[in-house]
Amino acid sequence: MSAEKKPAPKVEPLRKTRPCPECGKPSQREHYPFCSNRCRELDLSRWLSGSYAIPVAGDEAMADGEDEN
């Protein structure tokens, strides 16, 4: 019977932190890749406002809804 205490295994982060796209602070895992929910929402609102140029077929985007029933 081994009573020797094993050292806690070194836990590696699932993802390396990276600078928040909004403010440059280290990202938090809960808000990855942002540093906070605020920055995430900032990014989202910018995305929704159309600042990001993402080619999306308008018809497909509309057809993705479930408003037929």
Ligand SMILES: [Zn+2]
């Ligand atoms: Zn941030």
